[in-house]
Amino acid sequence: MKNSKAEISAKERRREVLKNLRRFGGKLYKQMEKGEFPQIKMPSRSTENIFYSPELRQYILGNKTQRRSSRNIRHIRPFTQLVWAGYFARELTKNRKTSTLRDVYYSAQAYDMSFKDQSESNSIITDLETVTGFSREDFKVFPEERSAVFGDLTIEYTVPGYEGKQLNLMSHPDGVMIGPALTSAEFVRTKADKVIAIEKGGLFTRFVEERVHRKFNALLVLTAGQAPRATRHFIHRLNKELGLPVFIFTDGDPWGMHIAMVIISGSANAAHLRELTTPDAKWSGVWATDIVDYKLPSDPLTEVDIKRLHELEKDPRYEGELWRRETKKFLNIKKKAEQEAFSRYGLTYIVDKYLPTKLKDTN
Amino acid sequence: MVTFEEISPADFFYRNRDIAGFTNPTRAIFSCIRELVENALDASDLSNIPPEIYIRLSRENAEEVQSELGVGVYKLRVMDNGSGIPARHVPSAFGQVLFGSKYKLKQARGTFGLGGTMAILYGQITTHKPVQVRSSTGTSKTYEYKLVIDIQRNRPLILDRKIHRNKDRWRGTIVEFSLEGDYFRAMPKILEYLKQTALVTPYADIEFVDPKGRLYVFTKATTKMPPPPKETLPHPYGVDVETIQRLVRVTEYRTMLDFMQRHFHRVGGGTAVNFLEFAGFVRSADPKKLKHEDIIRLSQTMKRFKKHFGDMNIEKLEGFTKTTRSRSMLDFMKTHFQKVDKNVVLRLLLAVGFLRTKDPRKLRPDEIVRLVRMMKRFNGFLPPDASCLSPLGEELLETGILKELKPEFIAVSQRKPSTYSGHPFIVETAIAYGGNIPKKDDILIYRFANRIPLLYDEASDVSVRVVRSMKWRRYKVALDMPIAILVHVCSTKVPYKTVGKEFIADRPEVKSEILNGIREVARQLQKFLTKREYVKKKTRSLTIFSKFLPKIAKFSTELARKRELPYITKILAGILEDYGESVVWHPYKKVGTNIIINAIVQTVQATEVPIESDYSSKDYIRIYVLSNIDQQDRIVHRSIKYEVETIQDTRFERQLVYRTAICKRVIENERSRLEWKPESPDTKQTFLVTNKQS
Numbered sequence A: 001m002k003n004s005k006a007e008i009s010a011k012e013r014r015r016e017v018l019k020n021l022r023r024f025g026g027k028l029y030k031q032m033e034k035g036e037f038p039q040i041k042m043p044s045r046s047t048e049n050i051f052y053s054p055e056l057r058q059y060i061l062g063n064k065t066q067r068r069s070s071r072n073i074r075h076i077r078p079f080t081q082l083v084w085a086g087y088f089a090r091e092l093t094k095n096r097k098t099s100t101l102r103d104v105y106y107s108a109q110a111y112d113m114s115f116k117d118q119s120e121s122n123s124i125i126t127d128l129e130t131v132t133g134f135s136r137e138d139f140k141v142f143p144e145e146r147s148a149v150f151g152d153l154t155i156e157y158t159v160p161g162y163e164g165k166q167l168n169l170m171s172h173p174d175g176v177m178i179g180p181a182l183t184s185a186e187f188v189r190t191k192a193d194k195v196i197a198i199e200k201g202g203l204f205t206r207f208v209e210e211r212v213h214r215k216f217n218a219l220l221v222l223t224a225g226q227a228p229r230a231t232r233h234f235i236h237r238l239n240k241e242l243g244l245p246v247f248i249f250t251d252g253d254p255w256g257m258h259i260a261m262v263i264i265s266g267s268a269n270a271a272h273l274r275e276l277t278t279p280d281a282k283w284s285g286v287w288a289t290d291i292v293d294y295k296l297p298s299d300p301l302t303e304v305d306i307k308r309l310h311e312l313e314k315d316p317r318y319e320g321e322l323w324r325r326e327t328k329k330f331l332n333i334k335k336k337a338e339q340e341a342f343s344r345y346g347l348t349y350i351v352d353k354y355l356p357t358k359l360k361d362t363n
Numbered sequence B: 001m002v003t004f005e006e007i008s009p010a011d012f013f014y015r016n017r018d019i020a021g022f023t024n025p026t027r028a029i030f031s032c033i034r035e036l037v038e039n040a041l042d043a044s045d046l047s048n049i050p051p052e053i054y055i056r057l058s059r060e061n062a063e064e065v066q067s068e069l070g071v072g073v074y075k076l077r078v079m080d081n082g083s084g085i086p087a088r089h090v091p092s093a094f095g096q097v098l099f100g101s102k103y104k105l106k107q108a109r110g111t112f113g114l115g116g117t118m119a120i121l122y123g124q125i126t127t128h129k130p131v132q133v134r135s136s137t138g139t140s141k142t143y144e145y146k147l148v149i150d151i152q153r154n155r156p157l158i159l160d161r162k163i164h165r166n167k168d169r170w171r172g173t174i175v176e177f178s179l180e181g182d183y184f185r186a187m188p189k190i191l192e193y194l195k196q197t198a199l200v201t202p203y204a205d206i207e208f209v210d211p212k213g214r215l216y217v218f219t220k221a222t223t224k225m226p227p228p229p230k231e232t233l234p235h236p237y238g239v240d241v242e243t244i245q246r247l248v249r250v251t252e253y254r255t256m257l258d259f260m261q262r263h264f265h266r267v268g269g270g271t272a273v274n275f276l277e278f279a280g281f282v283r284s285a286d287p288k289k290l291k292h293e294d295i296i297r298l299s300q301t302m303k304r305f306k307k308h309f310g311d312m313n314i315e316k317l318e319g320f321t322k323t324t325r326s327r328s329m330l331d332f333m334k335t336h337f338q339k340v341d342k343n344v345v346l347r348l349l350l351a352v353g354f355l356r357t358k359d360p361r362k363l364r365p366d367e368i369v370r371l372v373r374m375m376k377r378f379n380g381f382l383p384p385d386a387s388c389l390s391p392l393g394e395e396l397l398e399t400g401i402l403k404e405l406k407p408e409f410i411a412v413s414q415r416k417p418s419t420y421s422g423h424p425f426i427v428e429t430a431i432a433y434g435g436n437i438p439k440k441d442d443i444l445i446y447r448f449a450n451r452i453p454l455l456y457d458e459a460s461d462v463s464v465r466v467v468r469s470m471k472w473r474r475y476k477v478a479l480d481m482p483i484a485i486l487v488h489v490c491s492t493k494v495p496y497k498t499v500g501k502e503f504i505a506d507r508p509e510v511k512s513e514i515l516n517g518i519r520e521v522a523r524q525l526q527k528f529l530t531k532r533e534y535v536k537k538k539t540r541s542l543t544i545f546s547k548f549l550p551k552i553a554k555f556s557t558e559l560a561r562k563r564e565l566p567y568i569t570k571i572l573a574g575i576l577e578d579y580g581e582s583v584v585w586h587p588y589k590k591v592g593t594n595i596i597i598n599a600i601v602q603t604v605q606a607t608e609v610p611i612e613s614d615y616s617s618k619d620y621i622r623i624y625v626l627s628n629i630d631q632q633d634r635i636v637h638r639s640i641k642y643e644v645e646t647i648q649d650t651r652f653e654r655q656l657v658y659r660t661a662i663c664k665r666v667i668e669n670e671r672s673r674l675e676w677k678p679e680s681p682d683t684k685q686t687f688l689v690t691n692k693q694s
């Protein structure tokens, strides 16, 4: 299985990243040698250049490019920051160190490259992703939020000090954190035949306790709210590399629905990146229909919820039949329910009754 | 019952000392210093020697007084090296109000014969002590007087008189008296007054020892003094009936023609005849009554004016006189010699004696009134000239401002002489920016009249009104910029509103000259500000580029895994090419090579460089260049030659990023002209550094 996948291995990927960064630096170097102000061209990330691609089932960037020149007095500072970010990414990758966005913001100061604020440094990292076509996780820059995975999957680490070491992801009942080490690990073997992604920590723990992984032969992924990019990439890999179908369980409200959607179709913010989406994943609940069918205890939709639903109605990602139906239904019943609402039927109801039905329904 | 009494001028001013600036102890101590200092400066203008003035103010009976605050008794001593006063005039000069030597028609600080004496009078009434004066005109003796003013009789009372030998031929005057005042309240104004006096008298040394023993020194920046004013005659526009009456009483001239020419300013023969004819003060002969000899005389005289009359024969002339209907020769000439200029006619008729003017001594009172009225109405008088005035001049004005304010920029302007009501006046204006000028919410205005700083009643002054009325934004001026405007009005008769000489009234002629003068310098300031803003922008971008480009170079080199840094000086050169101006650079060591380089050229603040004597901050520039410019190299910018004085390099990892050099204007002498001639550049090379440095 190790070498059969379509994806390049972590090692190759690292080499790719370094090569790419070198090319980036080389281009600038050559321009300067010629006595020119260095400049770069990259796809524009402005909203007019973000399109939804039905074929890829995700957002992509259009053909518009954007030129950044150090000749421009207003550009030279972000330009320098970008080159620095490239340099910093190279140092991380080369030395196999990881870092966080916050860390990037502070590290810059050591190079007399201070950023105004966190959001400025974040956007420079996004620029670097756009220029190189790699995601920041490839540069070993991780977000703060962490999510977890539990189930019968054996992985092999590639991070320094752990190379060759294997771990079964069932070895810890709280799950294993989807951090830099897991993200870059190779998949060795699994007996599971599906992935169940869960929005909330409480339910994840309940599923582990109720041995859902055994009963349903599944890997359990905790998204912890909106799934971080590392987690989305991880789910993508489980689906692509291991061929496992993915089922997503969220709260029954527009926000939960959208958590599922971002795992499936990605976000506009990441239009410049690939391999973050899992178009074949299924949103298995909680649906608006479920609220009615299962007579779930519910809360009325707030104004913000309703506004959000109207926005989603216009979203190209919500074209599908299921999505249309459920959005309409939410607006219809004007109710929402949390995953925990099933507790009214007893602690195991959701696992014993609801889950099997829904898995069957959505498969 | 109503009683009548007469009071003397001294008594009058004693009762009304407010109007002369002796309102309260604070103001009084200021006025005393001011009046004596001005007398001292006037005295040295007379002797035409740069003034040295020593002022000492000390506390009397200091032991008795515990606190230094509030009103106390002070002793004021002012010493000058001026003309001195002839011994016989000393008592009246200091002991009699309205006695003085400055009533003449020429510019001086003093005018009323009042100031110094009022100061002494004030001292006398507050301390009951006499004044001591010591003076010499440079003879073998000095005279010392102790006197008090007899206020009711306006007479000096001499208490003591001593004569000393004057071995050193010292010349000057020392005045010392006691007065009541409040120095610590008055201190800011006094110091400001001295500072502004030093500004407008840059050729004076002034020392001041205050009651605490602190010494303030204002040193002269030049020995040049403005040319002294000449005394002048009254201008016809400026006289009144009383003046004419006095003149006709004393004149020695027998005809109005001479009278006009000799007693009035800028009245020549032609103007006099024209005016007298206009005013109806000439009698013209009757052509009908001319005798044959008269006509012969006329035709002979006409030959002298051949150009105008051609050959005129007697028969023809005689024919005219027979047939003419004119009853006066003036009329006659007008009808029969239409083409001839009126001036010529007048001269001709005068020469022949067909025109006569009256004997001025026989003018009747109604004629005098008419004469004055016509003088005001006639518009053929030449304007008064300015030889009776002594403006500071643009050069001295600039010296004074540079000395006291050390501004970054300065523009001065002297307006052409002008007149109001027959009084000549000249307005001088200046504007200064930056340096020691404080940033306030408003433009600072320095007002001067006949070289006296005016410190009180600012709001009512015409200059202040003019400045307030201007639209400063048009000149790129924001009111909170460090800007000082200076207005100097000099005149034989400054239109003061009060005898305290504190502010100038709103005369339309004076006002418009002030306005135009300020506009002129304001336009220059505007040019400076615009240029400065532009250069600032340029330098800022150079700074930004030279901060970030090296970093891009460094990180790119790392990323590309190159061993050597790319050569970025070349790229920075592009910035200079875009923003810089070309200057001709002449390397000191390689004689005969001129190279054009690009540089950003900046002005230098007066505080940034040690300005050498004979130089001003305008003579220094800062340039940003990329060439290997060296000390003593010369550059030419806007056809002014500069020499490189100090250089500072901005380098990045062994690469030259750019050089900053402070250059000083070359004030050329014979020797350096031989050494170095700026020629048209023989090498056109934009940048010297185009290859890698090793």
Ligand SMILES: Nc1ncnc2c1ncn2[C@@H]1O[C@H](COP(=O)(O)OP(=O)(O)OP(=O)(O)O)[C@@H](O)[C@H]1O
Residues within 6 Å of the ligand: B035, B039, B040, B043, B080, B082, B083, B084, B085, B093, B094, B099, B100, B101, B102, B109, B110, B111, B112, B113, B114, B115, B116, B117, B118, B172, B173
């Ligand atoms: N330091 C001095 N040296 C020479 N002459 C002096 C000095 N001080 C005063 N005088 C003479 O005394 C006269 C009277 O001085 P005073 O200050 O009273 O009047 P002023 O200067 O003529 O006019 P103003 O009232 O405007 O000051 C002067 O005109 C001058 O001739």
Ligand SMILES: [Mg+2]
Residues within 6 Å of the ligand: B035, B038, B039, B109, B110, B111, B114, B115, B116
């Ligand atoms: Mg005086």
